Amino acid sequence: MLHSRPSSTALNYYSAYYCPVCRHGEIATLPLMEAFSCSFCRHIFTANLDKQAITIVDSQLPLTWYWTGKRWQTIRSVTRFQWGYRFLALAFVILPTLIVAAGAYLFPVLPNSPLAWFPWFWVGLTFFCHLSCLLWLVLEYYQFPLSLYFEALRNNLVSYLFSSSN
Ligand SMILES: [Zn+2]
CATH class of the missing domain: 1.10.287 (Helix Hairpins)
Structure with missing residues (x-):
């Protein structure tokens, strides 16, 4: 679901970014909402585009990450x-x-x-x-x-083995 835009763009609602929590899934805007959701760990983030920051909303601590243009940085x-x-x-x-x-x-x-x-x-x-x-x-x-992570690893391994055997 990653849009074909360069990864060094400013934080906006039209691009997808890697997830700062699991670093495996992609976070993209939820339909009709000004919030991001991860495709892998399902965490939800609210964005502050002026500060180029996202804050996790479904965790016990409201952790915030800043988008540097290429990667997430914790405060x-x-x-x-x-x-x-x-x-x-x-x-x-x-x-x-x-x-x-x-x-x-x-x-x-x-x-x-x-x-x-x-x-x-x-x-x-x-x-x-x-x-x-x-x-x-x-x-x-x-x-x-963890279970989703191992499932994704297993799927990656299976697809790798399948592609290398052909
Ligand atoms: Zn995630």
């Missing part, structure tokens, strides 16, 4: 906001893992005991559980359509 306050969250997210994954690893290192089990592998298995499990919690939160926050 600085959002970026600074996200650095704090990135630090917290890193601490959420690393701190519990370090605490459990310190326990396994400082109080080692006897090497010939049947469950000698268990403390380090627990360290790995702690890491992966906290990492999966974090990934789940990120996917929920952006309301990223």
Whole structure:
């Protein structure tokens, strides 16, 4: 549905742009509305053409992106906001893992005991559980359509395999 216009145009209601959320679909104007909708993740955005910005309206936080002519750019306050969250997210994954690893290192089990592998298995499990919690939160926050994404990947792979076999 991408219109055959150069991608380095100003933000307007007649062109389609890549989606700043999923970076996979295209956002285009909804019929009879001054709003954009993504063809892939189905998020809806309102546009401020004077500021060349779009704001997501169906998310918990009203994230805004500016159109530079070629790509989307987040506003600085959002970026600074996200650095704090990135630090917290890193601490959420690393701190519990370090605490459990310190326990396994400082109080080692006897090497010939049947469950000698268990403390380090627990360290790995702690890491992966906290990492999966974090990934789940990120996917929920952006309301990223994971199943649609995998379906699109599968379709791309199938069409690639089909075209290469011919
Ligand atoms: Zn999207």
